[in-house]
Amino acid sequence: MGDYTNMSGYYDLIMTSGYYDYPKIVNELISNADFHQVLEIGCGTGLILEELASRKKDVEITGFDLTEAMLLIAKNRLDKFPQVQLAHQNVTALSLDKQFDLAFSYGGVWYFVMDGVNEPFLVSHIYDEKANEEGLARVSEHVRTSGHLLLGVQGPHKDYQSPITNGYIYSQTIKPIAHGFTKHYFLHANDEKLMEQCIDYRTYTFSEALELLAEFGFTHQPSSAALPQFLSFVKS
Numbered sequence: 001m002g003d004y005t006n007m008s009g010y011y012d013l014i015m016t017s018g019y020y021d022y023p024k025i026v027n028e029l030i031s032n033a034d035f036h037q038v039l040e041i042g043c044g045t046g047l048i049l050e051e052l053a054s055r056k057k058d059v060e061i062t063g064f065d066l067t068e069a070m071l072l073i074a075k076n077r078l079d080k081f082p083q084v085q086l087a088h089q090n091v092t093a094l095s096l097d098k099q100f101d102l103a104f105s106y107g108g109v110w111y112f113v114m115d116g117v118n119e120p121f122l123v124s125h126i127y128d129e130k131a132n133e134e135g136l137a138r139v140s141e142h143v144r145t146s147g148h149l150l151l152g153v154q155g156p157h158k159d160y161q162s163p164i165t166n167g168y169i170y171s172q173t174i175k176p177i178a179h180g181f182t183k184h185y186f187l188h189a190n191d192e193k194l195m196e197q198c199i200d201y202r203t204y205t206f207s208e209a210l211e212l213l214a215e216f217g218f219t220h221q222p223s224s225a226a227l228p229q230f231l232s233f234v235k236s
């Protein structure tokens with residue numbers, strides 16, 4: 001279920017080599033909704049939260065993640081921000097003594113894939129259908145009425161290989177499976193394999209995703225942007 005232990009030691013290197021554009025993500029997060037208590041679902045090593053905390057001093061920020069090794073890096077990174085709290089939790093059993101006016105996931109547990117041509121689809125780090133429902137139920141419990149859930153948008157997944165810093169080569173392969181796809185991540189230095197990680201992702205068509213999210217009180221608020229960083233849902 002989305003365990004990033006193998007990748008944790010190399011995650012920052014891969015992501016900050018152009019995989020994600022963190023300032024751009026936070027620009028859109030800030031412009032999308034007015035919030036005082038924010039929750040990141042699957043905060044990983046805290047790269048988004050660092051950008052957010054350095055720009056929003058007056059907001060209470062909470063992040064949680066399933067993978068302890070990722071969260072340890074986040075703890076070191078975010079130690080200097082008193083407004084940030086972190087928790088080691090699986091979203092399927094999320095229990096924080098608090099409600100939020102904004103919850104978001106960017107590449108975390110759930111995200112949308114969109115290319116501007118085909119219909120967007122939802123990707124989940126959780127393969128099991130029931131567990132997805134449990135996770136969304138837990139998130140819904142933590143979002144106030146009229147609060148927002150923002151789910152990140154990524155470009156289409158494909159096989160590729162790309163040099164990053166230090167002469168390292170990052171590569172990924174995608175294989176379809178019954179209800180989604182398996183993604184294999186690799187990092188090599190010359191011929192030596194430094195890291196390998198494999199995750200099964202579940203996918204939902206756009207209409208299945210809207211229906212699933214609506215079951216837990218989240219209604220889509222369409223955006224006028226052609227390729228937004230997030231799709232926005234409001235909690236009823």
Ligand SMILES: C[S@@+](CC[C@H](N)C(=O)[O-])C[C@H]1O[C@@H](n2cnc3c(N)ncnc32)[C@H](O)[C@@H]1O
Pocket residue numbers: 001002003004015020041042043044045046047048064065066067070089090091092105106107108109125126
């Ligand atoms: C691609 S990383 C994204 C991290 C961060 N949002 C970022 O943008 O750098 C996905 C994260 O989701 C976490 N994750 C996957 N399944 C999870 C679950 N069931 N509950 C909590 N976190 C989960 C993983 O441990 C990993 O740290």
